[in-house]
Amino acid sequence: MNSQSPTPIIEARNITKRYGGVxxxxxxxxxxxxxxxxxxxxxxxxxxxxxxxxxxxxQPATSxxxxxxxxxxxxxxxxxEARSIGVxxxxxxxxxxxxxxxxxxxxxxxxxxxVKLGDLSILNRAKMVKRTEELLGEIGVNVPKPGSIVGGLxxxxxxxxxxARAAGWGSKFIIMDEPTAALGLQETEHVHxxxxxxxxxxxxxxxxxxxxxxxxxxxxxxxxxxxGVIVGDVRVAETTPEEIIAMITxxxxxxx
Amino acid sequence: MTSVTELIQTDQRxxxxxxxxxxxxxxxxAELVQRVMLVVLVVGVxxxxxxxxxxxxxxxxxxxxxxxxLVGIVAGGMQFMIISGGFDLSVGATAAAAGCAAAxxxxxxxxxxGIAIGLLVxxxxxxxxxxxxxxxxxxxxIATFGMQAVITGLLFVATDAKPIAPLPAEWRQLxxxxxxxxxxxxxxxxxxMVLLFGLLKFTRYGKHVYxxxxxxxxxxxxxxxxxxxLITTYAIGGVTAAIAxxxxxxxxxxxxxSAGSTWSLLAIAAVILGGTPLGGGVGGLSSxxxxxxxxxxxxxxxxxxxxxxxxxxxxMGLGVLAAVSTESIGRMRKK
Numbered sequence: 001m002n003s004q005s006p007t008p009i010i011e012a013r014n015i016t017k018r019y020g021g022v023x024x025x026x027x028x029x030x031x032x033x034x035x036x037x038x039x040x041x042x043x044x045x046x047x048x049x050x051x052x053x054x055x056x057x058x059q060p061a062t063s064x065x066x067x068x069x070x071x072x073x074x075x076x077x078x079x080x081e082a083r084s085i086g087v088x089x090x091x092x093x094x095x096x097x098x099x100x101x102x103x104x105x106x107x108x109x110x111x112x113x114x115v116k117l118g119d120l121s122i123l124n125r126a127k128m129v130k131r132t133e134e135l136l137g138e139i140g141v142n143v144p145k146p147g148s149i150v151g152g153l154x155x156x157x158x159x160x161x162x163x164a165r166a167a168g169w170g171s172k173f174i175i176m177d178e179p180t181a182a183l184g185l186q187e188t189e190h191v192h193x194x195x196x197x198x199x200x201x202x203x204x205x206x207x208x209x210x211x212x213x214x215x216x217x218x219x220x221x222x223x224x225x226x227x228g229v230i231v232g233d234v235r236v237a238e239t240t241p242e243e244i245i246a247m248i249t250x251x252x253x254x255x256x
Numbered sequence: 257m258t259s260v261t262e263l264i265q266t267d268q269r270x271x272x273x274x275x276x277x278x279x280x281x282x283x284x285x286a287e288l289v290q291r292v293m294l295v296v297l298v299v300g301v302x303x304x305x306x307x308x309x310x311x312x313x314x315x316x317x318x319x320x321x322x323x324x325x326l327v328g329i330v331a332g333g334m335q336f337m338i339i340s341g342g343f344d345l346s347v348g349a350t351a352a353a354a355g356c357a358a359a360x361x362x363x364x365x366x367x368x369x370g371i372a373i374g375l376l377v378x379x380x381x382x383x384x385x386x387x388x389x390x391x392x393x394x395x396x397x398i399a400t401f402g403m404q405a406v407i408t409g410l411l412f413v414a415t416d417a418k419p420i421a422p423l424p425a426e427w428r429q430l431x432x433x434x435x436x437x438x439x440x441x442x443x444x445x446x447x448x449m450v451l452l453f454g455l456l457k458f459t460r461y462g463k464h465v466y467x468x469x470x471x472x473x474x475x476x477x478x479x480x481x482x483x484x485x486l487i488t489t490y491a492i493g494g495v496t497a498a499i500a501x502x503x504x505x506x507x508x509x510x511x512x513x514s515a516g517s518t519w520s521l522l523a524i525a526a527v528i529l530g531g532t533p534l535g536g537g538v539g540g541l542s543s544x545x546x547x548x549x550x551x552x553x554x555x556x557x558x559x560x561x562x563x564x565x566x567x568x569x570x571x572m573g574l575g576v577l578a579a580v581s582t583e584s585i586g587r588m589r590k591k
Contacts, residue, residue, distance in 0.1 A: 080479045095474030097467050099537030108467055109479025111460050119461040119488065149283065165478075 042225030156187030285586020290531025333496030341536025351501030359511025382494020469536025
């Protein structure tokens, strides 16, 4: 990372989320720079998922603001709206249509057309297949062919397709929820390689993970959540797994 | 079954083969069912063409198409609803209501307005189902079962359970109209199928029907307007049911409130026999056409050989169970 601080692509300021009288998040501040990979760690119920939902547009914050690419938002109205400005989310369940082929999944909701007529628009299958091959090549996902049914592919390939779907449309910030939770060692390494590729392309990545090795390998910085508060913002190069675990459990507090 | 599973796996590994060899290696158990059923139909029809002089008369063959037409149109709509992850038990009731409405209106206001009102009845019933399923989030079984009861109840109260007759002579003319033996009903069947095929195969809406049926939450996250897709799908189901109901009036010459009572299950059976499992995300219009032809040829054979018509549901039931079992076993082996 550069020593001079670049402009963050996304910055969440004073995000608070209350459900009734209980806060799920309290005055949370975080940012991610272009090409940076940031880890989100914390125990269950620490506020990680709430932060992800707010950043992905699934839920509005009670108060606070999000600055994305130089524009200030109170909230992203919906995941679709967040996507349209360049914020993508790769869900833990991947949200793929298992009965459909690779191309259909990559282009779901963003199909290319021969004739544009609303719901009756005629699909341009050839163009989408061609772009699928290019995109999978760029991202480094190996699948047999664009026409393969997604349900028949391996966990690593499916994760790769979900990431390619997020990365393929000029997105600037990608949130990944437990990207390798269901994968074996080799497949995990493959997905890590894909994520490093995204960083090299200048995409900001946020990884929610319980996997300390993964965070230490992939991330530049880690935010530690505890009881709805961000209790740590540490550079991976300057910390140890033990220190992070101490922050997660509350044995050690470090000012952000 | 082992060999079947091996075939499936081989195909996924190599991925590439095309043509006849590829055709012999279905990618899924659903495709396997479809191909077996297609072979059964083709072999059966060829055998009958050779064996039965009555079967091969043009008159009988046209008759088969005519008989396949009404349930065929309903099954076309059903195919969409099943791909979207649901089905519709109210299509028979909708067909009867549309037919009765068309018959009733035609007496005073003429055939054209009658048909228009009949189609509108189908559209409204379908949109009603769609809203119950997509917005109120009722399971399709309960939603369409309830809708079926509501429509049938209303219809019997409104008609006093009596057929609507006599009807204007244009109905009869419509029923008798044909192009070199191909009846009006069959012409409409073919047109509706071509239209539905194009809609499902080439349009964004068609692609989204598959997406919603395969993973509705994932589709929603990807920007597919799930409610809109579902409501459109059930609207298409309602309108196809109405078309069949109106065509039945042109054949029978009366608007009958008890018409089409077996159509919902026949249409679902046809789609399943044609190789589309319930559950959504997979299948194609060829399933509906194949299944309906199988059922119609079966009925025709029983008639030709003077076998009790009660064997029809028996054979249909066996076929449905065989199809569903094959798909279920295929899925288990895959995991």
